[in-house]
Amino acid sequence: MTTDKILREALADHITASGDLRSPEWRQAVLGIPRHEFLRGGFFRRTDEGGRTGWEPVGPEDPAWLPACYSDDSLVTQVAGTVMPADIEGRIYRQPTSSSTLPGLVVRMLEELDVGDGMSVLEVGTGTGYSTALLCHCLGDELVTSVEVDAEISGRARAALGRVGHFPDLVVGDGLKGHPEGAPYDRLIATCGVLHIPAEWIAQVRPGGQILATVGGWLYSSELARLTVRQDGTATGRLLGGAVSFMLARPQVPPPLGVLPDMSEGEERETHLADDPLEDWTARFVAQLAAPRAQRFRLAQDGGDLDILLDVDAGAWAALRREGERRLVRQGGPDRLWDRIEDHLSRWHRDGAPTLDRFLITASPEGQEITWTT
C-alpha cells in the first residue's frame, strides 16, 4: 500500500473511533478520496507568538505536508481573502478566509445529512473541493452541485476534483442565494456559517428535504442546525450540539466598527450576572440571540479594561468593567443591549440552562427564530 493509502486508512479509523464516521458508504468515500490532492497548493500552519496569531505556508515539498493532509485538522488554504500559501514566504498576520475543514466534521455532517441513493445535493462553500468529492463518491457527480463565492478557489477545486476523476456542477457565486437553476434539491449542506437560513435555500429545497448549516453570529458562538422544509414554505428543526464553528459566509461578516461612540456617556449600573457570561460558548449563543447585531471587542484603559459590545448600525453599545468584586455596565445609544442580553440569559438560566442540542430553529422567508425546550 502507498503511504497516502495507509494514512487514509488511519484517518478513517481515527474518525470512526471518534464517532464521526458511522456508515460503510462514507468509510468507502474517505478511503477512496485522496485529501492531499485538494491541498497541492499547500496550507497555512498557525503560529502563536507574542500573543499574535500568524500563518506560515507549508507546501508539498515539506515532510510535514502529507501527514498533515491526513490529520483530523482544519487546514487553512487562503488568508485575507486572496493570499494563497504559494504567494508568500515567512508569516502573515491576517484572518483565514478559506480552509479544508477537519475531516471528522466533514464526515459527521455528511452522516447527519442522511442522504440516500438518487438524492440531489446543493453544497454551499466548495473550498478545496474535498467535501464535494466525498459527496460525488457517494452519490455520483450528476447529483452534486457546489457553489463557491471565490472564483480562484473554485477554479482550484475544479482542478483537484478533475485530478481524482470527479466532475460535479461547480458554480461561482454567492451561495446564500443558492443555485435556482438546479432546484429543487433533496438536501442542502453549507460549509460556511450563516447568521440566518436564507429564504432562497428554503425555496430551493423540496418539501420534506433537509438543510444542514451552522448558524452563528458576531459574538462568535455557533451550532450545527438541521431543518426540514415544510409544504408551507417554512423550515423547522433543531440544533445538533457539538459546538461546531465555520467561517461566516462572506456577505455576512460584521461591518467595520467605524467611529466609536463616546463611552463616557450613557448610564452605568451594576450587572447581576456574576461571571462573565460571554466566556461560555452556550451563554454567548444565547446572548447573541438577544443582540444579533452586536460585535465584541476589548479596549485597554488606564482605569482597567473595557469589554465592549457595539451594534454599529443601531449605534447601541454596552461597556463592561470590573470594580473590585463588582461588574459594572454602562450603556448608550437608542437601545439597551446589555438589558436585553441579561433578560434573555436570566430566562435561559431559570429554564435550567439547556444545552444547545435542546434548541429549536424555525426559518421562513420572514426571518428566523431560535428557542429552547425545557
Ligand SMILES: C[S@@+](CC[C@H](N)C(=O)[O-])C[C@H]1O[C@@H](n2cnc3c(N)ncnc32)[C@H](O)[C@@H]1O
Ligand atoms: C470552510 S471552507 C469550505 C470547506 C470545504 N467544504 C472543504 O472541504 O474544503 C468555507 C468556504 O466557503 C466559502 N464561502 C464563504 N462565503 C460564501 C458564500 N456566500 N457563498 C459560497 N461560498 C462561500 C469560502 O470562500 C470558503 O472557501
